[in-house]
Amino acid sequence: MTADTITAADIRINARWLIPIEPCGVVLEHQAVIIQGTRIAAVLPVADADRKFRTRETIDLPHHVVMPGLINMHGHAAMALFRGMADDLPLMTWLNDHIWPAEGRFISEQFIADGTQLAMAEMLRTGTTTFSDMYFFPEIVAQSAYDTGMRAQICFPLLDFPTVWGSGPDEYLSKGESLIEAWKGDDYIMPAIGPHAPYTVSDGPLAEAVALSERTGARIQIHLHETEFEVAEALEKQGKRPAERLAKLGVLGTRTQCVHMTQISDSDIALLTDTGAHVIHCPESNLKLASGLCPAHKLMEHGINLAIGTDGAASNNDLDLFGEIRTAAMVAKVVANDAAALSAHKALQVATLNGARALGREDELGSLVAGKLADIIAVDLSDPFIQPVYDPASHLVYSNHGRAVTHSWINGVPQVQEGKLTRIDVPDLMLRVEDWARQIRQQQAD
Numbered sequence: 001m002t003a004d005t006i007t008a009a010d011i012r013i014n015a016r017w018l019i020p021i022e023p024c025g026v027v028l029e030h031q032a033v034i035i036q037g038t039r040i041a042a043v044l045p046v047a048d049a050d051r052k053f054r055t056r057e058t059i060d061l062p063h064h065v066v067m068p069g070l071i072n073m074h075g076h077a078a079m080a081l082f083r084g085m086a087d088d089l090p091l092m093t094w095l096n097d098h099i100w101p102a103e104g105r106f107i108s109e110q111f112i113a114d115g116t117q118l119a120m121a122e123m124l125r126t127g128t129t130t131f132s133d134m135y136f137f138p139e140i141v142a143q144s145a146y147d148t149g150m151r152a153q154i155c156f157p158l159l160d161f162p163t164v165w166g167s168g169p170d171e172y173l174s175k176g177e178s179l180i181e182a183w184k185g186d187d188y189i190m191p192a193i194g195p196h197a198p199y200t201v202s203d204g205p206l207a208e209a210v211a212l213s214e215r216t217g218a219r220i221q222i223h224l225h226e227t228e229f230e231v232a233e234a235l236e237k238q239g240k241r242p243a244e245r246l247a248k249l250g251v252l253g254t255r256t257q258c259v260h261m262t263q264i265s266d267s268d269i270a271l272l273t274d275t276g277a278h279v280i281h282c283p284e285s286n287l288k289l290a291s292g293l294c295p296a297h298k299l300m301e302h303g304i305n306l307a308i309g310t311d312g313a314a315s316n317n318d319l320d321l322f323g324e325i326r327t328a329a330m331v332a333k334v335v336a337n338d339a340a341a342l343s344a345h346k347a348l349q350v351a352t353l354n355g356a357r358a359l360g361r362e363d364e365l366g367s368l369v370a371g372k373l374a375d376i377i378a379v380d381l382s383d384p385f386i387q388p389v390y391d392p393a394s395h396l397v398y399s400n401h402g403r404a405v406t407h408s409w410i411n412g413v414p415q416v417q418e419g420k421l422t423r424i425d426v427p428d429l430m431l432r433v434e435d436w437a438r439q440i441r442q443q444q445a446d
């Protein structure tokens with residue numbers, strides 16, 4: 001051992017357990033993660049780290065499991081302000097009679113800024129480091145995520161009809177293209193194209209979305225086959241299943257993320273495998289709105305990349321991705337009639353590396369591997385509700401909820417330390433949230 005073998009680095013995390021995700025199915029013990037700048041410099045046994053690295057900061061996590069940050073691949077962040085406002089209703093009643101009127105009344109730049117910050121506070125506290133959003137004023141969401149230091153895919157909305165954000169498809173597409181240009185090459189913010197659903201966007205704008213994606217490399221995210229009604233109505237009106245119509249328009253491809261997919265035929269599976277499109281599974285929203293269940297295990301068996309999302313807090317009603325992972329694992333077993341379907345380790349991979357794949361950033365995100373960006377979380381397993389520990393992976397999926405997350409880093413920057421948010425002023429945020437809630441309650445009462 002000589003002095004010249006010692007490398008200087010920024011942060012060293014000493015973990016009791018470490019789940020790197022790559023390779024899948026592995027739990028390591030007494031490992032150190034070394035962060036240099038924005039990236040992971042090394043993952044190695046603690047004893048080796050003592051010999052090889054000197055860091056300016058060391059964090060000991062003797063009761064914790066350390067893993068890559070979670071990737072929440074679908075949501076409408078600012079809808080956090082509508083959490084619990086209207087429950088126990090079928091999708092179209094919920095949208096027509098509650099969500100859309102409230103959106104019409106309240107959505108503004110300030111509502112989006114405050115709602116997005118509330119969502120980010122919850123996501124960060126529960127282990128998410130990257131999220132995908134699809135909502136109005138995407139430029140505000142992008143700035144808000146950037147200012148907080150959260151990684152985010154920001155899907156600008158595309159619909160046939162006017163909304164608070166634009167007069168129609170032409171304006172959505174031109175504003176969307178400006179958003180893509182504005183964040184070109186940014187590490188944190190990934191603008192994407194968000195055609196709402198096949199039943200709200202006609203062929204012309206969908207074709208233009210494909211052209212924009214080809215021109216810029218932006219991802220496309222679309223709600224697809226969310227309910228049986230959606231598929232039946234399309235068959236009646238257009239003579240095709242929505243996925244088939246999208247495939248004919250060129251919408252399905254390796255840059256496309258199909259959200260929900262609760263209705264799946266063999267021909268749909270063939271389209272997904274042939275085109276390389278990704279599926280974003282949102283089981284809790286599907287359960288709560290009685291939309292149906294996505295056959296997660298079957299899709300994965302066919303080699304389709306499956307990632308996971310919470311959907312908005314108005315249809316979930318939380319953004320805790322650990323809860324979503326647990327539901328996904330449970331539901332997969334019932335749907336497949338096989339208790340081995342979607343194992344704990346596979347479920348963790350769905351919420352990390354598979355999300356990175358859907359974003360096209362699997363070389364940089366989604367696992368704890370030297371060279372990747374330092375998006376890391378730690379979960380404390382010392383609480384009675386997750387004791388004793390035989391298998392940390394089992395606990396993360398079947399026993400944990402996100403509030404056991406104590407630390408997170410994004411791009412090597414601390415976001416949660418000892419369970420506290422470092423970059424969001426929570427008391428100030430709560431004042432703004434309560435002000436919105438007062439106005440929404442007033443409208444509900446009128």
Ligand SMILES: [Zn+2]
Binds near residue numbers: 075223259311312
């Ligand atoms: Zn959604």
